[in-house]
Amino acid sequence: MKEKIRVGYVGCGRRGYGIVKHNLADMDDVEIVMICDLCEASLERMRALLEEKGRPTPKMTTDYREVISNPDIDAVFFMTGWSGRPQMAMEAMRAGKYTAIEVGCADDLQECFDLVRTYEETGVPVMMLENCCYGRREMMALRLVREGLFGDVVHCTGGYHHDLREEDLFRAPKGEEYPHYRLGYYKTRNYENYPTHELGPISKILRINRGNRMVKLASFASKSAGLKEYAARVFGKDSPEANTEYAQGDIVTTLITCADGSTVLLNLDTTLPRAYYSRNFSVRETLGMSSEEGHVVFFDGMPHKIRDNEAEMYEKYDHPLHAEYVSKGVKIGHGGIDWLVCRAFIESVKAGTNTPIDAYDTAAWLAVGPLSEQSVKAGGAPVDFPDFTNGKWMNREPVVRGKYCLDEIVVDDSISVE
């Protein structure tokens, strides 16, 4: 076990800064030795933060290759925009660095195949930092499924129901020089561009890549009306924003069928007015259900018309990791899930094991974007989901058995080596 992990940190924008501020900078076993961003102001801000927190002053660079080639670095975080992230990750893996990438989807399917090949050739782990895999609700559902209390899983839903118009698309966050890069995607592409917040936990529940796999995917995009209407109302009818064509449909519905006959429904919902944020997480089984919209966990035989019983269910069925975490005082940042996913990665680096979200998971989740784009273009025709494991999914076992494992429910603190 390594005692301290030396981190190279690429991407110091809003998200990258937040992850350090609320998580990594507070971890005694993590030292950020080098930071990288194209924006000097973002670099300065991050350096100031680390000094303020009493951490060593990091080296700064605008060239990510300097991070990758730095022999003092054990692991690299890529908290950059969507494009180019898998390529940088592969370079880091080839340089022998444990690699973490922020959530997102691939620009092209080839990236996903390349990522898997890079992993298989180098043996160096790569992990998508899908924080929602460590969500309390999602982990409780995972526990109930693994302990057999829910029976056979039949159908799951998830979504990214988040109105991004004001905060993320049209207005650059305060303190950043660039307009949000996501808007470029919305102008040019039409697909499920943000699937992993729910597909991640659902994949774990369904044992994707470990006894099950995604077989087919179909996506359907509604018309694109929200951004243009919003821009005309907010910026004026003659504004450039109102006179731009947006390719992205407002609501993209994606249906995935799995080898075990279960189905997954995903929705992207980011450019229309919404009353509240939701990931629309639900899991349906032969013995029960969990539903974010109803805030309910239900077991067959309970009286009907139940909603809002999650608080008492957490008392009984909290995932042991959350129970421990809550007892120690919850860290901020998306309800603690950022902390947990960062710890899961760091613990893997320290122990020298594979990561709980591994290269096959990362590739499969990254692939949803380009696959959904294909299907949308084909009018919703289902497309084949590649088997990135090349048949190994049939017999793969969980590779990490520590408490951050998402495949089995592990109570004790030991992390076994593969």
Place this chain on the structure above:
Amino acid sequence: MKEKIRVGYVGCGRRGYGIVKHNLADMDDVEIVMICDLCEASLERMRALLEEKGRPTPKMTTDYREVISNPDIDAVFFMTGWSGRPQMAMEAMRAGKYTAIEVGCADDLQECFDLVRTYEETGVPVMMLENCCYGRREMMALRLVREGLFGDVVHCTGGYHHDLREEDLFRAPKGEEYPHYRLGYYKTRNYENYPTHELGPISKILRINRGNRMVKLASFASKSAGLKEYAARVFGKDSPEANTEYAQGDIVTTLITCADGSTVLLNLDTTLPRAYYSRNFSVRETLGMSSEEGHVVFFDGMPHKIRDNEAEMYEKYDHPLHAEYVSKGVKIGHGGIDWLVCRAFIESVKAGTNTPIDAYDTAAWLAVGPLSEQSVKAGGAPVDFPDFTNGKWMNREPVVRGKYCLDEIVVDDSISVE
């Protein structure tokens, strides 16, 4: 205007009985002159009910053709099981009777074409009694859309989220001789078998057949696990119920794309444990949203994180029909929607107009079943949605302008003749 409508009533089972008991038997302008069922006990029960309510004793028959050929009858209700209903309806239309049919879907696409041809040849109206079109939530959304307060409609969801295992599939309702016929469908077919409760109101909101139409449909079925597991648990592993194969997938997801670029998501969800009944009604627009799951109506610009504000929204935006109805005291039976849909039909018969849900609507909604079966069989490949109007949808105007109209919002009581 006719003062009294003489009704022939075919189908006196649980649903047929309930509609008479709580609705038709209390309408002074309706006289049920003949009742029909294959089950003598059901006929007797209905006769007793009508006498108990102080209504004239109806003639009784086990042959629906006697109802259709009875010259004293103005209108026929078919409250029978799913199969054969469209055929009986067409016979009634050819005999010149206004025809009402209970909700359901066609066994075959041909029935839908035949129904439209029968309407076009005879000019006799036929109406699916889709009570949910008159739901308070759905009518409020219709009003908000028509008045422009919601902007452009982009996406709608609906579903039949109703655990039918105990009440409807495995146990015949009390007092009925036959086991529930629906179980036969679940054994042999795999499709969206009950789409209209939400597709009905959504169609009206989207102006389907009146300026818009459904263009493509794709359906995806999960594995079938719920019924078999339930039967083994409740009836025993050696029971016939547990040793039957059920063809019906537990969750069927259907995606419909419309000519105007909007999308509709439907879910059939009837054979797994559920915490609560829901039709998952939601309408998403450029200026707002309505959501059953959140019990919320939201307009862009309101503070976020709003749920459960429907009560105050009904104060402001209740559909005038519901406002009038509530002020007169709500009738029982699914919150009054049975009463309203029956009144809508009866008022049309009295006025000699077309019905608010007409032959084209009825045919399109009936068609979802067989279309979804085709798509499920083809692994979710989208299928073309027939244009039952044969191009007339582009320019069709609302044909009924009375207060029960579902195309426009009509406040006054006048019902104009086409």
